[in-house]
Amino acid sequence: MALMEEERLFENVDLTLENLAGRLDISGGYLSQIIKEKEQQSFFHFVNHYRVEAVKAKLLDRAYQKYSIMGIATDSGFSSKSTFNAVFKKFTGQTPSAYRKSSSAPKAP
Numbered sequence: 001m002a003l004m005e006e007e008r009l010f011e012n013v014d015l016t017l018e019n020l021a022g023r024l025d026i027s028g029g030y031l032s033q034i035i036k037e038k039e040q041q042s043f044f045h046f047v048n049h050y051r052v053e054a055v056k057a058k059l060l061d062r063a064y065q066k067y068s069i070m071g072i073a074t075d076s077g078f079s080s081k082s083t084f085n086a087v088f089k090k091f092t093g094q095t096p097s098a099y100r101k102s103s104s105a106p107k108a109p
Contacts, residue, residue, distance in 0.1 A: 052076075
């Protein structure tokens with residue numbers, strides 16, 4: 001969804017279905033239906049996908065090397081450490097620290 005990518009609305013920890021629907025000037029029910037039909041996922045899965053992708057990119061970005069993993073997660077829209085860890089592992093199959101370590105290791109030619 002262009003609005004999510006361009007304005008990075010997923011970074012708002014208080015993002016709800018209703019306030020996103022308000023930005024689009026449609027009802028929450030209609031937005032939920034659109035997400036289910038077009039993306040085959042719930043609103044929370046939809047938002048968390050963007051958040052996890054943002055975290056993954058930041059974990060690989062040298063500019064974020066000095067940040068803690070939870071600092072990066074918070075910056076990407078997560079407000080709870082336990083939720084972040086569970087969601088990240090569900091999407092990637094790895095813990096955030098394992099992802100950062102495996103992604104920063106030198107790759108064999």
